[in-house]
Amino acid sequence: MDEFTVVVDDHEFTATWVAENPETRAAIADALPIEGRASRWGDELYFSTDIEVPIENARETVEPGTLAYWPQGQAVCLFWGPTPASTDDEPRAASPVNVFARITETTPLSRIDGGARMRLSSKK
Template identity: 55%
Template sequence: MPDLTVTVDDRPLEATWTDDAPETKAALESALPVAGDGIRWGDELYFDLALDAPPENAREAVPEGAIAYWPSGNKLCLFWGETPASQNGEPRAAAPVTVVAMLKDVTPLSDLEGGARVRLERAE
């Protein structure tokens, strides 16, 4: 069963929490639901979200489907493919991010054009 419902414009997606960032997960979970107008950077969308969370296992290269928090920029990011910073085809953030959840399927994002409204909430 999914932990989160992520809606990108009219595309509903499911996500599950990861275990390697407990403080960031707790901060995001207590802030839910959250939403913002996503800015597109390659196959990444990010939007403003201020959380009180330190970097945890922060890294630039992330798996496809990662939902990550960028603490120094106060942004929540969704990765589904290459970004301008990518190397060897992997999704890569511009600066270290903390992965807090994983999208189960990124296929619905493959034809996304431009930015999009992003909303995260607890799954029902």
């Protein structure tokens, strides 16, 4: 399973797993489907989960389209642009995150407010 689906409100995206954090990737994959009501923080959406994964190869600055797990808040995050923690145009998390996947098309995300339903599920 190299890909999975991310749905944010009525927008569907194909996400590709990355090998950077294998423990995080496995924990997320095993938990699918997962969903929640996402909060928006700059150009980031995030929602809380019951998943517990320690800090792996965590980092604060990520590329647009990054899906990451935030150990400090037990949350899944989707970044596509600057956040309040950014010092330039790069997405920056509030504290280090474990990157586990990427999406390539992020344009529709800018029109989404906080409170969006976000769902990660296996590819059909």
